[in-house]
Amino acid sequence: MNFLHKLLLLFLLSLFAFQTNGQVCSNYHIDNCGWADKSFFYSRQSRSALFSHGITSKFVIIVYANEEYFVSIAGHKKLGDIKIRVYEDDNKKTELYDNSKYNYEKYFYFQNKNTRKLVIEVTSEKKANIKNPNEKYCLGVLIEFRHMKSANKNNSSKDIGF
Amino acid sequence: MSLKRIMFVLVIAFSIVIVNSCKSDNSQEKHKDNLVGFQTTENLNDIDIRDEQEIYYRFPSAREMFLYINDEDFTYRTDLVNLPNNVDNYLDSKSKTLNLGVYLADLSYMTLFGKTGNLKKYMNAIAVLSEDLRLEIPYEKDIFIRINKNINNNDSIINIADEYYSKVIDYLMKNNKEKTLAVISIGGYIEGLYIAINLTDEFSKNSPVIQRIAEQKLSFENLKMFTYKFRNDRNASQSIIYLNKIMSVFNEFKIEKQATKIKQYKTNSFVIEGGNSIIVTKEQYMKLKNVVTEIRMQIIENY
Numbered sequence: 535m536n537f538l539h540k541l542l543l544l545f546l547l548s549l550f551a552f553q554t555n556g557q558v559c560s561n562y563h564i565d566n567c568g569w570a571d572k573s574f575f576y577s578r579q580s581r582s583a584l585f586s587h588g589i590t591s592k593f594v595i596i597v598y599a600n601e602e603y604f605v606s607i608a609g610h611k612k613l614g615d616i617k618i619r620v621y622e623d624d625n626k627k628t629e630l631y632d633n634s635k636y637n638y639e640k641y642f643y644f645q646n647k648n649t650r651k652l653v654i655e656v657t658s659e660k661k662a663n664i665k666n667p668n669e670k671y672c673l674g675v676l677i678e679f680r681h682m683k684s685a686n687k688n689n690s691s692k693d694i695g696f
Numbered sequence: 697m698s699l700k701r702i703m704f705v706l707v708i709a710f711s712i713v714i715v716n717s718c719k720s721d722n723s724q725e726k727h728k729d730n731l732v733g734f735q736t737t738e739n740l741n742d743i744d745i746r747d748e749q750e751i752y753y754r755f756p757s758a759r760e761m762f763l764y765i766n767d768e769d770f771t772y773r774t775d776l777v778n779l780p781n782n783v784d785n786y787l788d789s790k791s792k793t794l795n796l797g798v799y800l801a802d803l804s805y806m807t808l809f810g811k812t813g814n815l816k817k818y819m820n821a822i823a824v825l826s827e828d829l830r831l832e833i834p835y836e837k838d839i840f841i842r843i844n845k846n847i848n849n850n851d852s853i854i855n856i857a858d859e860y861y862s863k864v865i866d867y868l869m870k871n872n873k874e875k876t877l878a879v880i881s882i883g884g885y886i887e888g889l890y891i892a893i894n895l896t897d898e899f900s901k902n903s904p905v906i907q908r909i910a911e912q913k914l915s916f917e918n919l920k921m922f923t924y925k926f927r928n929d930r931n932a933s934q935s936i937i938y939l940n941k942i943m944s945v946f947n948e949f950k951i952e953k954q955a956t957k958i959k960q961y962k963t964n965s966f967v968i969e970g971g972n973s974i975i976v977t978k979e980q981y982m983k984l985k986n987v988v989t990e991i992r993m994q995i996i997e998n999y
Contacts, residue, residue, distance in 0.1 A: 560870040575763070578865060579754035583734045591733025593752035596915050597968075598764070598908070622971065628956045630968060642964035648971045649911035650956075651918070653751070656734070670732055681763070 559584060563608065563674025568641050570604035574678035577603075582674035585613055587667050588660030592653050594623050595677065599649045604678040606641035607633075607656065610671035614659030618675070623651035645682060753921040757865060758797070758884035759804040761915065762892075764908045770895045772809040777802040778887070778996045780817040783824050790931040791998040793876060796825040796864075797883025798996060803861055805891050812853045816843055819860055826864065829876065833860075833867050875932060878923040882935040883995060885912075885919055886942070890992040893985045899978040909984075910976040913946035938991050945984045950975040 562582035579595040597603055609616045615638045620631040630652070633639045654675060661667075734752040778798050786792045799821045806815055819840070826833055839860050846852035868877040892909050900906060920939045926932040956971040976984075 560872070575760070577760060578757040578869070581734050581752070581754060584732050586732050589732055591752070593734040593754050594918060594921075595754045596756055596918055598756075598911065600904075622956055624972070626956075630956075630958055631966065633964075636963040639964045642966070644965070645967045647967065647969045648973060649908075649914060650968070650971050651914055679760075 559672030559674070562672040563606075563676040566608035566672075567606040567674055567676035568608070569606070569676065570641075570643070570678050574602075574604050574680045577677040577679050580675060580677045582672060584670040585609065585656075585658045585673040586670050587613065587658055587664060590655060590657040592655040593675075594651055594653050597646045597650060597652055598679075599647060600682045601679045602643065602645045602682055604641065604643050604676075605654070606676040606678075607674070608640065608676075609658065609673035612669070613671050613673060614661060616659070616673065617657040619655040619657075621653050621655070623653050627653075753918040755881065755885075755915050755918040755922060758801040758881070758888040759861060761885070761888045761912065762801075762804050762808055764905065765808065765892060765895060769905070772811055773895065774811075776891045776894050777805065777818075780814065780821040782996060783821040785998055786825065788998075789829065790879070790934055791995070792825050792828050793879040793931055794883035794935060794995050795998075796822060796829065797880035797885075798887040798992075799825065800861055800864060800880065801884040801887035801891070803857055804888075807854045807857050807861075810850065810854060812850045812857075815853055815857045816847075819843065819857060822860070822864065831864070831867060831873070831876070833863050835863070836860075839863070874922075875926040875929055878919070878926055879931050879935050881919055882923065882939060885916065886938065886988060886992050886995060889942075889988050893988060899981050901978075906976065906981065907974075910946075910949055910974045910981075913943075913949060913974055916943055916946060938995070941987055941991060942984070945980065945987050948980050948983075 559582045563580050577595075581593055583591060585591070605618070605620075607616055607618050615634075617632070617634045617638065619629065619633075622628040622630065631642060631644070633642065656673065656675060658673065778795065780799070783795070783799075786795050799818055803815065803818050803822065806812075806818065823833075823836060823840070826836075839856060842856050843853060846856065865877070868874070868880065889909065889912060892905070892912075896903065896905055896909070916939060920936065920943060923932050923936055923939065927936060952973045952975055954970045954972065957969045959967040959969065961967070
């Protein structure tokens, strides 16, 4: 490889690094969140985003009646503990779940009896004495669902045997 | 200085300029809190930052909407889908984008009922429209090769069609083409609602399917909020007009208020009971059917 080829390679590598750097973490929840068993379907309401330390961001999802949902969260380790809070999207903002009360559990299941809107509120840990507080990292929320009929069918096997 | 050294310095300098231009953009981002979190997209130039919503709205895909329709309870109707030959009639980007959503919803409907006869024609229509819209669906050629190889295997064709649907939607999401996704979703939602309404023969107050159709009000609300971010785009703003017409009927539905109750089973398992219910009368339902049918005709006939 002559000098000019090396230069060209260096240039292309730097462009590649630039492009990779520019990519967002749209696939993060698929690659990093825990998944439920195969009776659940992937919901396209799942979402990944960039987070810096100590920020709160929320999104609204629709959950249908008589469906069971699985919600799982994952974030870059530098973001620390990730708090996920779920509340109803109405005037009362009734809180339904807060993982900070349960040692920052990474996933939860719920059955839903009535179609409703839920707010998923995610907060990254605020850390003191960090080098670059504005540094951004990926975080994802995976949502899966199944019809309660299939849930019951799946659970019925638990009633038999030892 | 030798030529080699000059070249070296130039290349390094050029690389630094490029990387720094990226860094400079990032540093600007760091000063704006609204550029992190779920509400952000790469299409920020398309959004009026002053009006940027604090909350990001998600909505189920047209296929998720369809999953409540069980093929055991309904008879498949061939007359409810848009003809694949109509693809040649869509010349402007609005009709191409909306009808891409229509064909994707039709594809979901056919795969749900296991109808494979015309799947390839519909996938072709989707491929034509996505190419016209310059959407580069990954491994599209491979998918069509696999379809041709499995033409006599219904299960494989259904799986491949499902995979194709996922690839199109995932491509739009992963490549931050959310403005296009919004318009495609409007086409898909209207087609999905049209099919669901027409699969149910008669109105029955206690029908779970009619109840689920009424509950699409919430999904349409979220889709409208999502699309509203792109209201400065001509295709999105014209599609919002369709949504508004449907929303005006949905808004007539009565909401019965009840308190929400939580039953906690484990630290990470609970049941949500109660909450508001949507009540629809026969007149309101028929009005919804008429409005959805009229708008759907406007979309597929392109007038």
